[in-house]
Amino acid sequence: MPEPLAVLDSTSKSFGAVHAVVELSLSVAGGEIYGLLGPNGAGKTTALRMLAGLLAPTAGRALLAGRDAKTTEAKRHLGYLSGSTGLFGRLTGREVLDYFGQIHGMARARIRERLRGLAQALALEAVLDRRCEVLSTGERQRVSIARAVLHDPAVLILDEPTSGLDVLASRFLRDFVRGERQRGKAVVFSTHYLAEAELLCDRVGFLHHGRLLSQGTPAEVRGGAGTLEEAFLALADRDKGGA
Amino acid sequence: MNPRHVLLTFGKELREALRDRRTLAIMILLPLVVYPLLAMLAAQVATSREKQREERPSTVAVNGSGPACDALVGQIRKNPALFALAAHGSAGDVESGRLDALVEPDKDDAARLRVVYDASRDESRVAEERLRELLASALPEGCAPVFAMERHSLAPKARLGGYVLSKALPLFVVLMVLLGAFYPAIDVTAGERERGTLETVLCSPIRRFDLMLGKVLAVAALAALTGVVNLGSMAITLLQVLRLAAQNTLLDVPWGNALQSSLVIFPAALLFAATFVALGATARTFKEAQTLLLPVYFLTIAPAMAGAVGEYRLAGLAAWVPGMNVTLLARDLLVGRATWAGGLATIASTVLLAAAALAAAARIYDSERLVGPPPRRQRERAGLPPATSAGDALVLFALAFLLLYFVFLPIEQHSLVVGLLAAQWLGLFGLVLLFARLSGQRFADTIGLGRPAPAAYLGALLIGCSAWAAVALFCEWLLPVPKHLVEELRKTIVPPDGSRGFAVTLLLMALSPAVCEETLFRGPILRGLRTRAGPARAAVITGILFGLFHLDVYRILPATLLGTLLGFVALESGSVLPSMLAHLCNNAILIALAKTGLDQDMESLSHRTLTLILFASVAGTTAGFVLLRKARRNLKM
Numbered sequence: 018m019p020e021p022l023a024v025l026d027s028t029s030k031s032f033g034a035v036h037a038v039v040e041l042s043l044s045v046a047g048g049e050i051y052g053l054l055g056p057n058g059a060g061k062t063t064a065l066r067m068l069a070g071l072l073a074p075t076a077g078r079a080l081l082a083g084r085d086a087k088t089t090e091a092k093r094h095l096g097y098l099s100g101s102t103g104l105f106g107r108l109t110g111r112e113v114l115d116y117f118g119q120i121h122g123m124a125r126a127r128i129r130e131r132l133r134g135l136a137q138a139l140a141l142e143a144v145l146d147r148r149c150e151v152l153s154t155g156e157r158q159r160v161s162i163a164r165a166v167l168h169d170p171a172v173l174i175l176d177e178p179t180s181g182l183d184v185l186a187s188r189f190l191r192d193f194v195r196g197e198r199q200r201g202k203a204v205v206f207s208t209h210y211l212a213e214a215e216l217l218c219d220r221v222g223f224l225h226h227g228r229l230l231s232q233g234t235p236a237e238v239r240g241g242a243g244t245l246e247e248a249f250l251a252l253a254d255r256d257k258g259g260a
Numbered sequence: 261m262n263p264r265h266v267l268l269t270f271g272k273e274l275r276e277a278l279r280d281r282r283t284l285a286i287m288i289l290l291p292l293v294v295y296p297l298l299a300m301l302a303a304q305v306a307t308s309r310e311k312q313r314e315e316r317p318s319t320v321a322v323n324g325s326g327p328a329c330d331a332l333v334g335q336i337r338k339n340p341a342l343f344a345l346a347a348h349g350s351a352g353d354v355e356s357g358r359l360d361a362l363v364e365p366d367k368d369d370a371a372r373l374r375v376v377y378d379a380s381r382d383e384s385r386v387a388e389e390r391l392r393e394l395l396a397s398a399l400p401e402g403c404a405p406v407f408a409m410e411r412h413s414l415a416p417k418a419r420l421g422g423y424v425l426s427k428a429l430p431l432f433v434v435l436m437v438l439l440g441a442f443y444p445a446i447d448v449t450a451g452e453r454e455r456g457t458l459e460t461v462l463c464s465p466i467r468r469f470d471l472m473l474g475k476v477l478a479v480a481a482l483a484a485l486t487g488v489v490n491l492g493s494m495a496i497t498l499l500q501v502l503r504l505a506a507q508n509t510l511l512d513v514p515w516g517n518a519l520q521s522s523l524v525i526f527p528a529a530l531l532f533a534a535t536f537v538a539l540g541a542t543a544r545t546f547k548e549a550q551t552l553l554l555p556v557y558f559l560t561i562a563p564a565m566a567g568a569v570g571e572y573r574l575a576g577l578a579a580w581v582p583g584m585n586v587t588l589l590a591r592d593l594l595v596g597r598a599t600w601a602g603g604l605a606t607i608a609s610t611v612l613l614a615a616a617a618l619a620a621a622a623r624i625y626d627s628e629r630l631v632g633p634p635p636r637r638q639r640e641r642a643g644l645p646p647a648t649s650a651g652d653a654l655v656l657f658a659l660a661f662l663l664l665y666f667v668f669l670p671i672e673q674h675s676l677v678v679g680l681l682a683a684q685w686l687g688l689f690g691l692v693l694l695f696a697r698l699s700g701q702r703f704a705d706t707i708g709l710g711r712p713a714p715a716a717y718l719g720a721l722l723i724g725c726s727a728w729a730a731v732a733l734f735c736e737w738l739l740p741v742p743k744h745l746v747e748e749l750r751k752t753i754v755p756p757d758g759s760r761g762f763a764v765t766l767l768l769m770a771l772s773p774a775v776c777e778e779t780l781f782r783g784p785i786l787r788g789l790r791t792r793a794g795p796a797r798a799a800v801i802t803g804i805l806f807g808l809f810h811l812d813v814y815r816i817l818p819a820t821l822l823g824t825l826l827g828f829v830a831l832e833s834g835s836v837l838p839s840m841l842a843h844l845c846n847n848a849i850l851i852a853l854a855k856t857g858l859d860q861d862m863e864s865l866s867h868r869t870l871t872l873i874l875f876a877s878v879a880g881t882t883a884g885f886v887l888l889r890k891a892r893r894n895l896k897m
Binding site: 119 | 268791
């Protein structure tokens with residue numbers, strides 16, 4: 018069994034009296050796509066932020082490539098992408114990628130070479146020399162993808178990356194994620210579009226009020242229910258009853 | 261530290277900021293277009309007004325007769341372009357503006373003429389000047405003037421130029437550096453957060469200190485650039501205006517001095533950049549950052565203005581006041597009177613303060629505040645009832661302060677009893693009641709009306725009965741209150757005419773403040789601040805606000821110390837009730853001392869006795885906190 022690259026080990030996170038994530042455990046190996054599912058406010062973003070080293074767990078551990086996710090060393094193995102794209106609007110795509118490449122310790126020549134490949138794969142040739150603020154949502158997301166994978170990270174964390182994207186751009190992103198799986202990356206993916214997760218993920222976990230209600234392959238989690246959506250509603254009802 | 265990362269971030273931030281229209285407008289548009297434009301318009305208006313004044317004849321009257329008066333009237337008539345001669349007039353006519361000036365012979369010596377004019381009116385001043393010139397030329401033929409006046413300045417033109425520049429330039433340059441740092445600091449912090457780009461940077465392998473240093477350096481560079489551009493532009497503009505206004509006053513620009521004075525821009529830019537970036541980093545939105553930075557902006561302007569207007573020397577405390585020290589150093593450099601001691605003190609203090617601000621900024625960037633959801637949203641999402649936030653706490657303090665200053669203090673001046681009661685029960689207690697109602701909280705939850713263990717009351721009682729002595733002795737040592745103020749306070753507590761009894765005084769000055777002040781300060785203010793700060797910091801900040809609320813230089817320190825102790829009492833006990841008890845005991849003892857005159861006796865106590873009192877006070881307070889800790893119940897937020 019391949020060694021897990023992204024691990025949350027009995028991880029909890031509280032903000033004052035608010036328990037955003039409660040004893041969440043998951044591990045994702047290379048060549049696997051894990052979907053963290055749940056409604057808004059379920060704790061998906063908090064969980065991914067702990068995994069990305071942005072937040073420190075109140076209890077438990079968050080590991081990236083075997084290292085504490087908060088460390089600079091762990092972040093060298095991380096590619097992070099969110100729905101807000103996170104691009105500097107007044108810089109061109111090329112300038113953004115150059116900045117992040119250098120932060121990751123890449124040589125200028127290596128960045129140029131990598132950019133050539135990514136520009137072709139992500140159809141960025143006409144986009145890279147324009148300021149990010151004038152790009153369309155889909156174009157911005159493609160530049161963001163390039164930023165996230167520029168340094169060839171082992172782990173990709175995608176926080177609702179398809180929110181706000183049209184059908185074509187969403188399809189493009191899903192194809193890209195599948196490609197990364199083929200290349201042996203560990204992908205942790207959060208979404209509240211359950212159908213999308215069913216199409217894409219090898220394993221999924223249902224998060225509700227910060228607790229993991231169920232996890233496994235989509236078929237396992239679906240169980241007797243017809244769809245993931247129905248399975249989730251049944252689990253949420255049961256959780257509510259239990260509470 | 262990774263210098264490469266610092267440099268990279270510096271370059272990236274600089275490039276981004278230079279592409280921001282707002283930054284460019286402040287940096288380039290203002291100094292290069294607006295100042296010269298305004299200066300030109302001002303010069304044109306001034307020239308046109310001067311011309312109008314020259315063309316208008318002065319209306320004058322000459323009262324009396326005699327050779328001197330007749331000669332003057334003859335001269336006036338010969339200059340119709342300069343004078344319009346009125347038949348007669350009075351001093352009242354000059355004051356009312358009907359006449360510009362009046363000439364009358366001296367009662368004792370008809371040969372001496374007196375010019376009556378209004379110095380506060382330009383036209384009258386011009387008339388007086390014209391008459392003086394005319395009188396000089398009206399001397400009988402062959403008579404030489406007794407004396408002649410002539411103006412002579414010892415200052416060379418360059419120093420005169422430096423002197424004129426030093427009156428305005430240092431302040432404007434400091435203001436421009438401040439302004440130059442203002443928007444870029446917000447843009448690289450709150451702006452980045454608002455645009456959603458911060459997370460991606462923080463997920464990269466860059467240390468947060470490096471990131472912060474890069475940002476601070478970029479903001480400092482932009483602020484310095486703004487300062488340099490402004491200094492150059494304004495120096496030329498100001499001298500041009502002076503040349504236009506007074507053709508005869510040709511001033512040289514002391515370029516060497518101006519260049520030296522521009523050096524203060526760099527440490528000032530670094531300080532302002534680090535301070536603004538640290539503050540901006542705590543804000544979630546551009547708007548919030550503006551709200552946070554504006555008070556600091558104005559707070560810095562005040563000492564800078566004092567430095568520019570007041571005749572301060574750059575020495576001692578003045579060299580350590582941010583804003584003021586750089587203004588004074590720039591002034592001294594411009595007039596060529598700077599000293600090494602003053603310069604080094606200014607640079608050292610500014611760099612030290614900048615380093616402290618940078619450390620604070622880096623600490624903020626290392627905290628989760630930047631990426632965690634706001635506390636209010638967390639509570640809403642979790643379906644928890646609303647609670648007081650740190651922002652609410654500060655707004656409540658501001659409201660209470662404004663009410664006290666503008667409403668209740670004037671009432672207190674008319675009637676002390678009515679004013680005090682209104683200030684406490686309406687301005688404090690009523691304010692908290694209203695806040696609880698408007699924010700949808702239970703009043704008991706808003707002020708933290710928990711039920712502490714009996715030992716907590718005992719601890720509070722000990723603290724209330726003992727802490728006052730240590731506080732009083734410490735304050736007397738650090739900042740002794742002048743005798744007449746102590747006497748005034750004593751008279752307020754115990755009216756000499758016996759118009760207020762001891763029981764009423766206790767009710768008014770012990771029980772009422774204990775309930776009302778604790779309700780506000782150790783209630784929502786302390787609880788609100790506690791959501792953003794640790795217990796010690798929240799207690800100290802609440803104490804400082806409590807001290808400021810007493811609106812008296814000599815009461816700020818004791819009230820701050822007492823307020824901080826009461827904050828710890830409330831936090832340790834988990835309830836506002838013990839802090840009310842401690843506050844009540846503290847005030848009651850002070851009133852009793854004033855009433856019995858024991859406080860006057862204390863002033864004559866020996867050093868040894870005072871040491872014993874101090875020891876007993878500290879021991880009692882410590883024992884009180886030990887009891888409180890034993891009965892500890894965590895304050896539920």
